[in-house]
Amino acid sequence: MNRGGIETWLMHILRHIDRDRFQMDFLVHTNQLCAYDQEIRTLGSQIIPCPLNRLQPWNYAANFRRILQVYGPYDIIHSHVHHFSGYILRLAHNSGIPIRIAHSHNNTSWVEAKAKWHRRLYLDLMKAWIARYATLGFGCSRQAIVDLFGSTGNTHLHQQILYCGIDLASFRDSVDLVTVRSELGIPKDAFVIGHVGRFEPQKNHAFLLEIAAEVAKREPKMHLLLVGVGSLRSDIEKKIAQLGLSDRVIFAGSRSDVPRLMQGAMDVFVLPSLYEGLGLVLVEAQAAGLPCIFSDVIPEEADVVKPLVKRISLSQSASAWAEAVLTVPNNASILTRIDALNIVEKSAFNIETSIKKLLEVYEINFSKC
Template sequence: MPRAVRDRGDRAPVPLALPGGGRLLRRILLLIKGLGRGGAEQLLASAAPYLDRGRFRYEVAYLLPWKDDLVAELEAAGLRVHCLGARGPSWIANLVALVRNGGFDLVHAHSPVPAIGARVAFPRRARLPIVYTEHNVWERYQRATFWANALTFARNDHVIAVSEHVRASIRYPVPLRRLPMPTVETRYYGVDPTALASVAPVDGVREELGVPSDVPVVGTVANFKPGKGHRYLVEAAARVRRAVPDVRFVLVGRGPTEPDARRWVRELGLESSFVFAGFREDAPKVMRTFDVLAVPSVHDGLSIALLEAMSLGKPAVLTRAGGNAEVVRDGEQGLVVPRADPDALADGIVRLLRDDGLRVRMGTAAKAQAMGFDIRDAVQRTEEIYEGLLR
């Protein structure tokens, strides 16, 4: 393997044939931009325990060396991890070398930039199937990414959209309407119910966060990015606190807009009501302390934190952004409000905080609904797609 490809795995290679002379394992390369703690990245880690190692040999490649939070977790799950490097277009050459030297049979990309590189590097004549999971709506991409993605999109052999909203956004711009559209299907990835069932009790979490045991908690779990809508949650919090003075807001995550969120909290005099919890390995455990989950997104594909909270029996107040409203029926498993509307967001939060019975009923319904979003089903369907393409 060329030096330019940093190999993050030092274990012996997995045998390519099954014991006893069985069929060869097909090699699958999972390709993503970074391995930080984002939704798409976390899905790779959640899926890892359920990959069929009797049929496929999986490895992971990523571009951004500084986004490596999940490398150790993936390696512990038995996946070899490679960093392709992100300086200029050289990572594409590193990808080509990795695929050729590793003898990969299929590439599954989870981010538009590496997917674009794979499509360019391996045209149809290369006979390398490419599967692409679309995690975002097309209108959210920067102009260059949007056009490069659209121009190369027909090279995909199969596309998985994480929600119907995402699927509906996949449309060629007018100048490209003559390009063929690959097969696109919607697949809700879901959560790992086994892992969530083993989440430890919440003893000590409130104390650690400085939250009294007898006050209501509204929480959100999302990286700090413009599309996640933290500003609208902060604005809603001012109104919620007037109705429920002892409420606390716990924000789990990190990201570039966190300083802005802290400033908004200070400007509204809400410091005593907010806890910035940062990144938490035990985010589901922290979610157990929430009375209500807030999902104030302006743009979203499908919030994994929402599905996790539902699995834990937590009702949510969420915006009609992306696929989130596809998994929660308004008034049944939670409350769905318009995007970028802090007053509506506040009204929903206050309603749930003031009505214990409603909160319990919706939490119970949310837990039942979440049972239909199982990462194991998504893995099984994805591997069926691989099998079909590799016949």
């Protein structure tokens, strides 16, 4: 598995659960070696490739059934692939899996509203199959629940919010700002805007760069730190050059030390996403004590440390966003980093709380089988 919000949460669970009681295996849609694969195997779990060609779903079905026969039997199939969960849980139902969970981690209603007719047919079919074949529905926020299961819900499908927790241990580590910034080639006195996210349309990097350009006009020490990888990397590089920011933007790639970068390199965290199921990286940024500026389409549950968060409409100009970013240094003394960390620790986003609820649901549903 590659690093991402869902994948990182699943790794937190795998590291913390009682692995003598629970065996977690991971079916992935790639044959490539990914960032978390070796650790998953070291912890006693399987990484099982099941490549997906959406033009040949029958091949996927045959591979899926074979995997269940070879690696099973399984008591639970817990699917995290949004609409495609409908197909997966239909296959799981036909293979006799008793507990079948559809887990919504996104709110794609903004995209769905613009979908063409054939895409709409697919979405309607997948939602119908989820309603029919899932025995339980999870969502990472209220918006995520509505997006996949509907505002009125399904009469037989029990749905509930399960907040994805984060492991706070790394946020308690002592971090030296000078060392971290030196490693990244960032001056120690720079004003650093941070962003963590895949280079994909959802994350709205083009607008983020426009914000950074506006900040740079007023703050000559501005640097932008981008953590992540994705298909839009070359497009982002071109826009950086067009805006004259080539010496101000740092590409950090896929990182295993995001908490360290947040605490040691960033002054403010900016997330102008077009849509999110929750935006777990925002909770991480708040745990690091970072002021957070983000789009108002993000679910309200992301406002964990309220003095640190500011929502702005995507209809506002890059200049307006830049103004919000530049006021951050004057407001950063509202509470300490330790205070922010303690607030997150007491919230539903603590990994211990998240795991406890997940395992309770697993055990309750298993006892009914």
